[in-house]
Amino acid sequence: MTFDQMRISYTKSGLSETDLTPDPIGQFLAWFKDAHTEDRPSWLETNAMTLSTSDPATGRVTSRIVLLKGVEDKKFIFFTNYLSEKGRQMEANPQISLCFFWPHLERQVRIVGRVAKTSRQASVEYFAQRPRGSRLGANVSSQSQVVPDRSRLEAAMRELDAKYADRDDIPCPENWGGYAVTPSEIEFWQGRDSRLHDRLVYRREGDTWQIVRLAP
Numbered sequence: 001m002t003f004d005q006m007r008i009s010y011t012k013s014g015l016s017e018t019d020l021t022p023d024p025i026g027q028f029l030a031w032f033k034d035a036h037t038e039d040r041p042s043w044l045e046t047n048a049m050t051l052s053t054s055d056p057a058t059g060r061v062t063s064r065i066v067l068l069k070g071v072e073d074k075k076f077i078f079f080t081n082y083l084s085e086k087g088r089q090m091e092a093n094p095q096i097s098l099c100f101f102w103p104h105l106e107r108q109v110r111i112v113g114r115v116a117k118t119s120r121q122a123s124v125e126y127f128a129q130r131p132r133g134s135r136l137g138a139n140v141s142s143q144s145q146v147v148p149d150r151s152r153l154e155a156a157m158r159e160l161d162a163k164y165a166d167r168d169d170i171p172c173p174e175n176w177g178g179y180a181v182t183p184s185e186i187e188f189w190q191g192r193d194s195r196l197h198d199r200l201v202y203r204r205e206g207d208t209w210q211i212v213r214l215a216p
Helices: 024-035 085-092 119-128 132-140 149-162
Strands: 046-052 059-069 068-073 075-081 094-102 107-117 176-190 198-205 208-214
Touching: 024 068, 024 094, 024 107, 046 085, 059 075, 059 085, 075 085, 075 119, 085 149, 119 176, 132 149
Parallel strands: none
Antiparallel strands: 046 059, 046 094, 068 075, 075 176, 094 107, 107 176, 176 198, 198 208
16 A cells, blocks of 8 residues: 555544533543543553744754643643753744644644743652653753764663662753643644544633634
8 A cells, every 4th residue: 555545534523612611621631531541552652742843043843752741730741851952942932832643532632832841849859750760861861962872872871870779869950851831722633534624723812712613
C-alpha cells in the first residue's frame, strides 16, 4: 500500500454542542478520562502531547512530544530543560500550541495558549518524585546540545550514579523545571465518516468562554 492509499474511516462517535460542558478544562478532563481506560492500546501514553514552539527571530517552528504532568488552576503543566531548544524558544516567544491525539477514540484536542515557568518549589517537588534514572539523566544531559557520541553521555551517567550510590538526594538542576500553559483556545475534534469531522472550539473572551463550530 502506498501513502496516498492509506485511509481510515472514523465512525465511532459524533460531537454536538449539547455534549460539551461550559468549561473547556472540565471537558478536557472528561475526554482524558475516556482516553485513559484499561482497554486503551498498551503502547498509548494518554498524557503524550505535541508541543509546538517558534523562534520569533527566524520564524522557525519546531514540534516534539512531551508529557502532561498535571492540570492545575486551569493550566496545563509539563516539565523540561529550560536551556533546551524548546526552552529557549518559549523564553523568546511564550505563545505555544499543544495537541493530544487519542486514535482509539478518534479524538484530538488542540490547545493554544501562553506558557510561563512554574515556581522553583513546584519543579523541585516534582523532580523528587521522578525515577532515579530520570533524575540522573536530567543532570548529565545538556539537552539539544551537540555531543560527540553516546559513550560520553553513558560515562557521565555512570559517574554521577556512582557519586550518589548510597544516596537519593539527587539535586534538581537549576536549568530544569516546570511550565504552565494558560489556554486561550481549546479545540475538541471528533473524527466522523466522509471526513465531515466535528470541530468545536472554546475561545476565551475576557472571563468567559465562547463555543464555535469550525468546518472540518
